[in-house]
Amino acid sequence: MERFELVSKRKLxxxxxxxxxxxxxxxxxxxxxxxVILRVDEEGERVPFTVCDxxxxxxxxxxxxQEVGYTTALxxxxxxxxxLADFVGPLGNPTDLSAYKRILLVGGGIGSAVIYPQxxxxxxxxxxxxxxxxxxxxxxxxxxxxxxxxxxDFYPVTDDGSNGRKGFVTDVVRELIESGERYDVVFAVGPxxxxxxxxxxxxxxxxxxxxxxxxxxxxxxxxxGCCRITVGGEVKYACIDxxxxxxxxxxxxxxxxxxxxxxxxxxEHMCRLRGERR
Amino acid sequence: xxxxxxxxxxxAQPPEERINNFREVALGYTPExxxxxxxxxxxxxxxxxxxxxxxxxHIPRFIAHIRAGELDDAAKTVLSDNNLPAVCGRVCPQExxxxxxxxxxxxxxxxxxxxxxxxYVADHAAAAGIKPxxxxxxxxxxxxxxxxxxxxxCAADLAKAGVAVTMYEALxxxxxxxxxxxxxxRLPKDIVAREVENLRAMGVxxxxxxxxxxTVMLDELxxxxxxxxxxxxxxxxxxxxxxxxxxxxxxSANEFLTRVNLMKAYEKSSATPVQRGKKxxxxxxxxxxxxxxxxxxxxxxxxTLVYRRSRAEMPARAEEVGHAExxxxxFELLTNPVEILGxxxxxxxxxxxxxxxxxxxxxxxxxxxPVEGSEFDxxxxxxxxxxxxxxxxxxxxxxxxxxxTPKGTIxxxxxxxxxxxxxxxxxxxxxxxxxxxxxxxxGKRSARAMIEELKxxxxx
Numbered sequence: 042m043e044r045f046e047l048v049s050k051r052k053l054x055x056x057x058x059x060x061x062x063x064x065x066x067x068x069x070x071x072x073x074x075x076x077v078i079l080r081v082d083e084e085g086e087r088v089p090f091t092v093c094d095x096x097x098x099x100x101x102x103x104x105x106x107q108e109v110g111y112t113t114a115l116x117x118x119x120x121x122x123x124x125l126a127d128f129v130g131p132l133g134n135p136t137d138l139s140a141y142k143r144i145l146l147v148g149g150g151i152g153s154a155v156i157y158p159q160x161x162x163x164x165x166x167x168x169x170x171x172x173x174x175x176x177x178x179x180x181x182x183x184x185x186x187x188x189x190x191x192x193x194d195f196y197p198v199t200d201d202g203s204n205g206r207k208g209f210v211t212d213v214v215r216e217l218i219e220s221g222e223r224y225d226v227v228f229a230v231g232p233x234x235x236x237x238x239x240x241x242x243x244x245x246x247x248x249x250x251x252x253x254x255x256x257x258x259x260x261x262x263x264x265x266g267c268c269r270i271t272v273g274g275e276v277k278y279a280c281i282d283x284x285x286x287x288x289x290x291x292x293x294x295x296x297x298x299x300x301x302x303x304x305x306x307x308x309e310h311m312c313r314l315r316g317e318r319r
Numbered sequence: 320x321x322x323x324x325x326x327x328x329x330x331a332q333p334p335e336e337r338i339n340n341f342r343e344v345a346l347g348y349t350p351e352x353x354x355x356x357x358x359x360x361x362x363x364x365x366x367x368x369x370x371x372x373x374x375x376x377h378i379p380r381f382i383a384h385i386r387a388g389e390l391d392d393a394a395k396t397v398l399s400d401n402n403l404p405a406v407c408g409r410v411c412p413q414e415x416x417x418x419x420x421x422x423x424x425x426x427x428x429x430x431x432x433x434x435x436x437x438x439y440v441a442d443h444a445a446a447a448g449i450k451p452x453x454x455x456x457x458x459x460x461x462x463x464x465x466x467x468x469x470x471x472x473c474a475a476d477l478a479k480a481g482v483a484v485t486m487y488e489a490l491x492x493x494x495x496x497x498x499x500x501x502x503x504x505r506l507p508k509d510i511v512a513r514e515v516e517n518l519r520a521m522g523v524x525x526x527x528x529x530x531x532x533x534t535v536m537l538d539e540l541x542x543x544x545x546x547x548x549x550x551x552x553x554x555x556x557x558x559x560x561x562x563x564x565x566x567x568x569x570x571s572a573n574e575f576l577t578r579v580n581l582m583k584a585y586e587k588s589s590a591t592p593v594q595r596g597k598k599x600x601x602x603x604x605x606x607x608x609x610x611x612x613x614x615x616x617x618x619x620x621x622x623t624l625v626y627r628r629s630r631a632e633m634p635a636r637a638e639e640v641g642h643a644e645x646x647x648x649x650f651e652l653l654t655n656p657v658e659i660l661g662x663x664x665x666x667x668x669x670x671x672x673x674x675x676x677x678x679x680x681x682x683x684x685x686x687x688x689p690v691e692g693s694e695f696d697x698x699x700x701x702x703x704x705x706x707x708x709x710x711x712x713x714x715x716x717x718x719x720x721x722x723x724t725p726k727g728t729i730x731x732x733x734x735x736x737x738x739x740x741x742x743x744x745x746x747x748x749x750x751x752x753x754x755x756x757x758x759x760x761x762g763k764r765s766a767r768a769m770i771e772e773l774k775x776x777x778x779x
Contacts (some may be wrong), residue, residue: 066534080491086582086591087491111590127491129528259582259591262489262530263711264499264554265574269565276558276565281712295565298664302567306592 045079045125048101054181056108057151058117059093065100067130073158074136074253074285077102078261080127081115088112089258091230091284092131093154094161102130105154105183111310132261133284138163138251141225144170145217146192147210147239149231150181155253156230157184164191171217171224172196175210175235179203211238218246226251229288233297240288252288254279256299270296322358326429334645338616341503341585344642345409353439357385359423360431367420368433373760374407374472376400378417378433381440394444397437398451402475403468403759405445405510408438410501411756412606412636445513453521457481459778461769462544464531464714467495468755469550469746471514473762473769478521480770481779485544486523489530492581495552497755499581500573502610504617505639508580532717537742545778546741546769549729550762553747554711558704559602563659568594568666572603572611572705579614596620596701600669601648602656603705604628606754609639611703612648622648623697627655627674627687653687657694659702669697708752726751735765743769 042048048061067077076091094103108117119125136159138144144163146156153174163170172192176182177200185204188195196213197205206213214227227250229239236252243250256268256279263281270279273290277283330346331337337344348356360382368378377396384393397404413419413434421430444450459482463474466488474484492498494511519525529535531551540547556571558564575593578584582591599615601608604626612622624643626633629652633640644650653674660668673693676685710727722730722738728751735743745761747753773779 066529070534070536084583084590086589127528129489129491129530130533132530132533259574259577260490260499262533262554262713264556265577266556266558266571267574269558271565276560278555299565299567301664302594303592310590310592 042100043124045128047119047121047123047125048099050119050121053105053183054176056117057105057181057183058108059103059105060116061101061103062125062128063100064102064128064130067102067128068095068097068100071095071097071102071131072135073162074155075131075133076261076284077104077128077130078132078258079125079129081112081119082126085115085126086112087127087259087261089132089255089261091155091253091255093157102128105151107151110307114311129261133280136228136251136253136285138226138228142168143223143225144168145214145222145224145227146170146172147214147227147229147231148172148174149210149229149235150176151183152231152235152253153183153188156228157187159228160188160191169193171222173198173210173213173217175199175231177201209238210235211242214239215242218248224248233293233300236288237293240291240293244289250288251285252291254284254286254291254296256296257302270299322360323355324428326359326432327352327356327435329432329435331642334647337504338646341617343507344504347442348435348439353385353436356432356436357382359428360386361422363422367422368417368431371417371420373416373756374401374763376417376437382431382433382436385436385440390440390443391447391449393440394447394449397440398444398449401437401759402451402472402763403514404437404441406468406497406506406514407756407759408434408441409506409510412754414637416756445510450517451475451479451521454479454481456483456522457779459483459773460485460544462487462540462547463550464537464540464547465489465495465550465552465746465748466493466515466525467550467552467746467758468497469552469748469758469762470495470548471518471762472759473548473550473745473766474518474523475521476763476766477769478518478523480766482770482773484523486518486525487529487531487535487540488525488527490581491527493525493527499577500607500610502576502580502614503585504613505610530713532713537714537718537721541739541741545773546743548735548762548765548769549714549737549742549744549748550746550758551711551714551748552758553708553752555709556704557706557709559656559706561656561658563661563666564704566659566661566666567664568596568661568700569659569702569704570594572601572607572703573708575611575703576607576614579618585614585618593618594701596666596699598699599623599701599703600625600656600697600699601703601705602626603707604633604635605705605707606635606639607707608705609635609643611705613643613646615701615703616646616648620701623651623699624648625651625654625656625669625671625697627653628684629653629676632684651697655687655689660696666700666702667698669699669702670694671697708747710748710751714748733764734768735761736768741772
């Protein structure tokens with residue numbers, strides 16, 4: 042097996058693939074909550090992905106990728122046996138929920154990939170968490186069987202009601218809290234608007250909330266400062282200070298604005314990839 | 320008096336041409352120019368120039384070889400002390416090093432152009448295939464963390480002594496600041512690649528995608544190798560800490576230059592994007608600020624460089640400042656940004672205040688103080704902050720046993736020996752942001768100390 046070879050590729054939902062990559066060095070120190078940076082080919086850009094599983098024995102690291110832009114589209118064209126140009130990590134800090142006992146994990150869309158290793162680990166530690174996972178529809182709801190296995194209680198929710206209840210993750214979180222469920226912490230991972238909504242809600246209940254940020258990065262080791270976000274009025278680098286932060290202190294508006302920085306250029310790249318001209 | 324009186328200028332691409340390309344600006348001496356410049360060297364009995372060279376190149380000797388037409392010998396002389404002469408000949412601040420001490424400097428038509436001659440000789444060495452000589456490994460093993468100038472220099476000297484060296488690079492390409500920071504038009508990446516290839520040819524293993532402190536830990540390296548050198552540089556960019564700094568369109572020079580240099584974003588077809596502002600403001604006046612300003616110029620921008628002190632205090636190499644001016648970079652000196660202005664999350668301008676120089680500060684330079692009521696706005700759609708860097712905290716956080724200063728630099732003695740046995744450090748990681756040649760000097764001193772230690776314990 043060659044370094045950075047794709048061991049497997051599995052379609053989990055429309056435009057969502059799970060890739061298992063042979064990267065023994067990364068797997069050796071990898072912990073839940075950390076991320077990797079990969080380049081698809083020698084001309085590729087560096088893009089970060091949160092680790093969603095790993096096996097030290099097999100020397101593999103698993104990431105979940107939603108096809109949303111140029112690099113993710115290139116990835117989608119790869120198959121088992123193909124090799125990535127680079128796959129470096131584990132970067133950032135691991136999730137640390139050791140201080141908490143009663144934990145609520147909330148995943149939105151692809152963000153469920155980040156809470157999945159937590160659910161698994163917490164179950165192994167004998168303090169299984171409640172898990173709320175939301176998606177636009179049934180087809181986009183990922184890791185259902187796994188969550189059912191590792192969660193204390195599992196609450197799927199879809200925008201259109203095609204699976205679980207109809208609504209948003211915040212609806213379920215509010216109901217759980219209102220129904221008297223006591224949590225020490227919420228760990229919420231998903232698109233920025235979803236994490237912002239969860240934080241706004243939990244703030245009402247003074248319920249500590251940890252979020253995982255996924256800003257634009259270049260090196261991922263603190264060198265470029267591209268991933269800076271404002272947390273409690275202070276500038277932090279998601280790559281070396283995060284990626285997880287106190288959600289009640291994160292400036293989500295700014296994070297959303299910064300995520301749009303290269304939108305126009307990304308669209309141009311996509312056109313080129315599709316063979317269109319602009 | 321020997322030779323021509325006046326120092327010979329190196330030919331360069333004309334400014335109006337070079338602002339449209341990323342090719343090297345300085346073109347190097349022709350054989351005639353090199354010979355004429357070599358004739359200017361007085362071959363002093365006590366060569367003061369050598370005092371200014373952190374790696375101790377025997378300057379009069381290699382210049383004498385040029386004069387005698389013995390270019391191969393000139394190359395071997397340089398290579399015996401300097402592992403990266405093609406790099407140094409291009410990016411060393413010679414006016415503050417060797418050339419500062421040249422006896423000719425002011426009265427005799429200017430210092431001998433030692434840097435230009437070194438470059439000439441190094442390029443001859445590459446063309447003629449003259450390389451550092453490999454020595455069979457003798458059993459001792461060393462790890463070198465980072466692949467920038469300090470590490471490359473350290474690794475080369477270790478390899479020359481028969482140590483089996485493995486280098487660990489965090490990025491996907493070796494060379495450190497020489498590949499991500501210094502632009503192509505000042506240091507062609509082919510030259511850096513060639514230096515790395517020379518190391519490989521000497522038996523050095525260069526591993527990429529290995530972040531020490533994340534992918535592999537320092538204590539693991541100490542367990543696996545007889546000694547370890549840390550040359551991880553000063554990677555973390557400093558910002559202004561003013562309002563608006565997180566607007567889209569504000570980046571550190573590190574980010575901007577990494578996108579352009581390492582990720583090749585100057586090519587339109589590059590997968591990695593970069594901001595291409597029409598009006599760019601660069602903050603700072605060091606070499607990195609000049610690199611960023613001149614890079615932005617080549618991407619088609621009108622560029623204003625803002626610096627809070629005056630021209631005399633600019634830390635950049637004189638040649639870079641001159642080149643930047645020729646390329647139409649506008650300097651706003653004694654000016655300091657107080658706010659970055661924006662609309663809908665994008666930069667629209669930078670509010671600045673005029674400064675005047677007051678009493679000398681800790682650095683010995685006169686402290687700039689704001690002139691009250693002098694605020695004015697510079698219209699721009701991109702801001703690049705080049706205010707220096709501090710050491711990356713990854714190593715320290717993953718290995719607390721390593722003593723560091725409050726600023727985060729690694730504590731080490733003049734030979735790079737740290738608080739941890741068999742662990743050495745040098746370059747910007749130890750000194751804070753400095754120059755390529757000082758880093759190389761540090762790498763060399765550490766290599767010497769490591770070799771002594773390996774010999775002392777019978778491993779070499």
